[in-house]
Amino acid sequence: MSLTVDSVSKKFGRFPALNGASFVAPQGGFVSLLGPSGSGKTTLLRILGGLEFADSGSVRFADLNWLDMPARIRNAGFVFQQYALFKHMTVADNIAFGLRVRPRPKRPSKSEITARVTELLALVQLPGLEGRYPSQLSGGQRQRVALARALAIEPRMLLLDEPFGALDAKVRKELRADLRRIHDHAGVTTVFVTHDQEEAFAVADLVAVMKDGRIEQYGAPADVRRNPRTPFVSEFLSV
Amino acid sequence: MSIFSNGRAGSRQRAFRNPTEDPLWLKLLLGAVAIAFITVLLLLPLVLVFKEALAQGIAAFWASITEPDALAAVRLSLTAAAIAVPLNTVFGIAAAWSVAKFDFPGKTFLVTLIDLPFSVSPVVSGLIYVLVFGMQGWFGPWLNDHNIHVLFALPGIVLATIFVTFPFVARELIPLMTDQGRDEEEAAATLGASGLGTFLRVTLPNIKWGLLYAVLLCNARALGEFGAVSVVSGHIRGQTNTMPLHVELLYNNYDYVGAFAVAALLAMLALVTLVLKSLLEWRFADELAAVHRH
Numbered sequence: 001m002s003l004t005v006d007s008v009s010k011k012f013g014r015f016p017a018l019n020g021a022s023f024v025a026p027q028g029g030f031v032s033l034l035g036p037s038g039s040g041k042t043t044l045l046r047i048l049g050g051l052e053f054a055d056s057g058s059v060r061f062a063d064l065n066w067l068d069m070p071a072r073i074r075n076a077g078f079v080f081q082q083y084a085l086f087k088h089m090t091v092a093d094n095i096a097f098g099l100r101v102r103p104r105p106k107r108p109s110k111s112e113i114t115a116r117v118t119e120l121l122a123l124v125q126l127p128g129l130e131g132r133y134p135s136q137l138s139g140g141q142r143q144r145v146a147l148a149r150a151l152a153i154e155p156r157m158l159l160l161d162e163p164f165g166a167l168d169a170k171v172r173k174e175l176r177a178d179l180r181r182i183h184d185h186a187g188v189t190t191v192f193v194t195h196d197q198e199e200a201f202a203v204a205d206l207v208a209v210m211k212d213g214r215i216e217q218y219g220a221p222a223d224v225r226r227n228p229r230t231p232f233v234s235e236f237l238s239v
Numbered sequence: 240m241s242i243f244s245n246g247r248a249g250s251r252q253r254a255f256r257n258p259t260e261d262p263l264w265l266k267l268l269l270g271a272v273a274i275a276f277i278t279v280l281l282l283l284p285l286v287l288v289f290k291e292a293l294a295q296g297i298a299a300f301w302a303s304i305t306e307p308d309a310l311a312a313v314r315l316s317l318t319a320a321a322i323a324v325p326l327n328t329v330f331g332i333a334a335a336w337s338v339a340k341f342d343f344p345g346k347t348f349l350v351t352l353i354d355l356p357f358s359v360s361p362v363v364s365g366l367i368y369v370l371v372f373g374m375q376g377w378f379g380p381w382l383n384d385h386n387i388h389v390l391f392a393l394p395g396i397v398l399a400t401i402f403v404t405f406p407f408v409a410r411e412l413i414p415l416m417t418d419q420g421r422d423e424e425e426a427a428a429t430l431g432a433s434g435l436g437t438f439l440r441v442t443l444p445n446i447k448w449g450l451l452y453a454v455l456l457c458n459a460r461a462l463g464e465f466g467a468v469s470v471v472s473g474h475i476r477g478q479t480n481t482m483p484l485h486v487e488l489l490y491n492n493y494d495y496v497g498a499f500a501v502a503a504l505l506a507m508l509a510l511v512t513l514v515l516k517s518l519l520e521w522r523f524a525d526e527l528a529a530v531h532r533h
Binding site for chain 1: 429
């Protein structure tokens, strides 16, 4: 049930975004992909989410050939930097979206959906905001709703693309702690992209430092910090 | 220093001037020029249309727009628009969707092609259909053998109308959909929505006001189109004359009251469109702000 990413490569035109990235994460692990802009971390995450095709390489997850499955059947919750909430829907409708689009036999009843929305809003600490629209929320609240929406489908994998990048430092810290709590509660394998090393080290079990489409170093936060394996990693971490 | 501190403190809000603001005389001058221009070129002619239409009283006006040929023209115009506008709505959404949401070779060419009807004279676009479907054209003899009438009949008029009004929906939606990006569609996909489900639940609600606005403009143009339709219609009174063609025919026959009465009817359709458009703009200003206008 672990996640195995094996030599994944991807080019955009002639620009190599990923150059054989590989890592292995245990089931329920929390991995941070850390690196400067253009290091390929978002591309790798989007490939895991099914939003981008890989040119070569493979990903196995829960004994599934992950890259052969289209995004909509992967059941991987994705949280975007710019929230990507459905602007014309209320918070409740946003969160319920993934449940309502299920085929009829697997779709929960209306009352079950309402109950689930209430439960998820409590989990992300926004109780009572069902009727609001995304434009009536602060950035931090929007990202909490996006997180609840991704969790509503009971995802096998949670993917977060710089989810706190647009938020101020105080809100980032609160959300970071909440994300960790929610991850531990749901036990879902999580991959988290950030360029903020403090954030990566504070929240993850495993950190992958990326550069030029490759993973420079992969390990527990303390190990990576104590023994940077390349000059790039030690320089990147010392900033 | 004093101006800024006063303005910021809010004690003398009215004294605060925008540093990049133009002087008053310039604003008045530009405003007056614009108003004079609009009055002479747009407002006066419109008023004159109604004045001429009612020159011999309301009874004559009513008689002119209810005589059989005028009613046939109204019916034909509405029929052509009722076919052309829905088709162009579907084509326009499909074109805008593919241009805005995907990258593919030949995309720039497709956008240029969509703009073609705007840059080509309507008469030329009418002639294209004569070349294709006329008796001397490619398909003319075959169509005639099978008793299918395109030219000088409803199909030709509809084709010409579709051609001329094609860009409205696509042009309106491309910048709107490009601006919205693919984030919400991607989110929908990761949440398990199918392609159709994503379109109906996410894409369509996001473009509905821009789409409605585009459909109104498309409809206005479809009802008013003269050049292209004139070439393919054959001007058969009571049969293939649309409203604009009927106006021309009456005018050339010195039936001024009749001509202006039908023209007034067309103008009223346009005014209704404008009012609806303004209501939409007023109500959904934010959502329309991203829409580029031509």
